[in-house]
Amino acid sequence: MSDAEKDRSKPAKKGKGLIVKSLMGIILIGAGAGGTFGLVQAGMLGGKHEAAREDNTPKLVRKGDVDPYAPPAEKEGADAGLDVPGDGGSKYRTSYYSFADDFTSNLKGSAGLIQVSLAASTQRDGRVLIWLRKHELAVRSRILIELADTPEEEIMTPEGKERLQKRLTAAINDVLTQAEGFGGINSVYFKSLLVQ
Numbered sequence: 001m002s003d004a005e006k007d008r009s010k011p012a013k014k015g016k017g018l019i020v021k022s023l024m025g026i027i028l029i030g031a032g033a034g035g036t037f038g039l040v041q042a043g044m045l046g047g048k049h050e051a052a053r054e055d056n057t058p059k060l061v062r063k064g065d066v067d068p069y070a071p072p073a074e075k076e077g078a079d080a081g082l083d084v085p086g087d088g089g090s091k092y093r094t095s096y097y098s099f100a101d102d103f104t105s106n107l108k109g110s111a112g113l114i115q116v117s118l119a120a121s122t123q124r125d126g127r128v129l130i131w132l133r134k135h136e137l138a139v140r141s142r143i144l145i146e147l148a149d150t151p152e153e154e155i156m157t158p159e160g161k162e163r164l165q166k167r168l169t170a171a172i173n174d175v176l177t178q179a180e181g182f183g184g185i186n187s188v189y190f191k192s193l194l195v196q
Contacts, residue, residue: 058128094122099140103143107148112152116147119188121188123186145171147164169185
């Protein structure tokens, strides 16, 4: 082979090597960019995804603090501005929701009936009361199911009434958790209770 032929073959090899190196560089840059994009979307890089993980559940409200989610009736009621918290007891404010209508149900394994008037309490912000009002139909249905599953002999003792209160509290929280992702009810109270 002549020297001229050798010189012509060398540039061809260098050109192929340059193309391969360029393609490898492009592939590595693309893989790096794709990996970075994946980390940002997963929330491992970048700050904007940190806000998405913020806890947005109803917060406990201290006595004397303003509740930004207080229902309008609570903010502008006849007693507005008259809330004077005491020094003792819980450090959190308690709000109550009173069900407008009574609950009447048969009792489990009996011809007896129970009629109760109920209220529920929360120490969380007003969103819990708003959700309770919003989902009252589903809550009422669940309370009636719990009442119908109560034996007459259980409701006749103070301990049985306390167990029923706990079951009703859990039932309301279950309905609110399914509907809104958070319960927030601390207790259920009997305003009146009649068994016949």
